[in-house]
Amino acid sequence: DQQVKQNSPSLSVQEGRISILNCDYTNSMFDYFLWYKKYPAEGPTFLISISSIKDKNEDGRFTVFLNKSAKHLSLHIVPSQPGDSAVYFCAASGNNFNKFYFGSGTKLNVKP
Amino acid sequence: GAGVSQSPSNKVTEKGKDVELRCDPISGHTALYWYRQSLGQGLEFLIYFQGNSAPDKSGLPSDRFSAERTGGSVSTLTIQRTQQEDSAVYLCASSPSPRDPAAFGPGTRLTVL
Numbered sequence: 001d002q003q004v005k006q007n008s009p010s011l012s013v014q015e016g017r018i019s020i021l022n023c024d025y026t027n028s029m030f031d032y033f034l035w036y037k038k039y040p041a042e043g044p045t046f047l048i049s050i051s052s053i054k055d056k057n058e059d060g061r062f063t064v065f066l067n068k069s070a071k072h073l074s075l076h077i078v079p080s081q082p083g084d085s086a087v088y089f090c091a092a093s094g095n096n097f098n099k100f101y102f103g104s105g106t107k108l109n110v111k112p
Numbered sequence: 113g114a115g116v117s118q119s120p121s122n123k124v125t126e127k128g129k130d131v132e133l134r135c136d137p138i139s140g141h142t143a144l145y146w147y148r149q150s151l152g153q154g155l156e157f158l159i160y161f162q163g164n165s166a167p168d169k170s171g172l173p174s175d176r177f178s179a180e181r182t183g184g185s186v187s188t189l190t191i192q193r194t195q196q197e198d199s200a201v202y203l204c205a206s207s208p209s210p211r212d213p214a215a216f217g218p219g220t221r222l223t224v225l
Binding site for chain 1: 116143145147152153154155156157160162168170171203205210211213214215216217218219
């Protein structure tokens, strides 16, 4: 039973526009969330995180929003660039941090 | 600085053989994780090591899977009597502490024929 879900397997966006990647979770005990980016043949690289005490965290072009009541988070990339084309995974953990649950990923394609 | 390294990068084996996958975490990182990613799937947690504490093995899919971490550094994931469903990319990650985001290695692609 997947506790973290990314329901969009792919997303295509024009360069310069906003990319919005969505993630839903089922476990109300999750209180720490991360986004990773993965290029082919490489391991995932950390992008941005948010803890449950916040509803927004921003780092440059990347912003993560957390809606605890809806058990939903989203990653916004503005403006999108062709180099952002990759697979994006969201992950969630409880307060013991010993295990992160990952979604199945969303493949983002930013068209020049 | 050096990141997480894994070896081999690719491994092809026959069904029923044993395989060992190696992970060299970033020096000084106390937390070490193993995940695997099957085709079209997300990352599946396998095992977690933190310092000298007993590892969290709750993600290991069967008793054919085992892992150890020697001296708090290098880790080896062993799969005995491999099956075709074990084919996946096995990813190792480490972090300075559990609260820090983990850095992943490039993975080992295992193919069981």
